[in-house]
Amino acid sequence: MRIKELIRDGIISCKASEPVSCAVAKMYMNNVGSVLIIDDDGKPLGIFTERDLVRVVAENLGLDIPLSKVMSRKIITANTSESIVSAAMKMIENNIRHLPVIEEGRAVGMVSIRDIVRALMAEELAYP
Template sequence: MRAREIMTSPAVTADPDTPVREAVALLIEHGFAGLPVVDADGRVVGLFTEYDALHGAREGNGVVTTVGQVMTKPVEVVSPETTVVAIGRRMLTDRLRCLPVVEDGVVVGVVSRRDLLRPLVRHDDAIAAHLRALLSDYAGHRGRWTVEVVNGAVTVSGTFTDQAERGVITALARTVPGVSEVDCRSAHTMAR
């Protein structure tokens, strides 16, 4: 797997003259760890990270600073063809949270730690985890049901107080993004 397959694209960027407050708003709004800082030609000249934002706020003493004054530079970049293994090694070794992806000198995307983790989790696993959390909250953190998910089809197995509770569990399951169908089975149905 390569950077081009997992990167966030197009990249949200800042320029050196962007006020720190605006760049922080972009970080928060998009949930990013960092923004590539690009010049007028789209070439990466730095990286504005959460650390840079905090450092800039501390050093600013109330004065609005620009991204160019606090950005990290020089910045490490990868190409769209860089392997995920190589990216992971660089992130771990250098304690990086994101790397700009550059092609022909121009930023085309960003790879974050979260992007590296996504391929490790199957879609069905994410659905199951989300539904298990909902059911745990509903049941007061007593493990009353098991959850299986195959291609978005959910099977909830266990003991249901009555038909109304079965309906509530079905409705809860349908609120989870990616669920295509729901089957609630009583514990004695499973034994067949």
């Protein structure tokens, strides 16, 4: 099974100049744990996760601070043709729970560790 099969509708994103409150609102509205930070061409610049939000709150930085100041800039990604097992290994090795999916340099989706586990379980149950 390939990562492409796990991508849901679109990508949830904010611009780097927008405040943390933008990411928090989108995470809440879409029931997700991360938001991709993109440029005007849709290319990923960073990611803002629940862990980043905890740091913002703990350091009392406020929700008006631009995402560019608090986003994680090191982005680990997968491509659409990558296997689910390969993506899972990246997530384990880098201790991350959200993996942006890239195609031709642009973000096309995001998969979570939950998506990966569900897919692997479904595969295992289908072929015991």
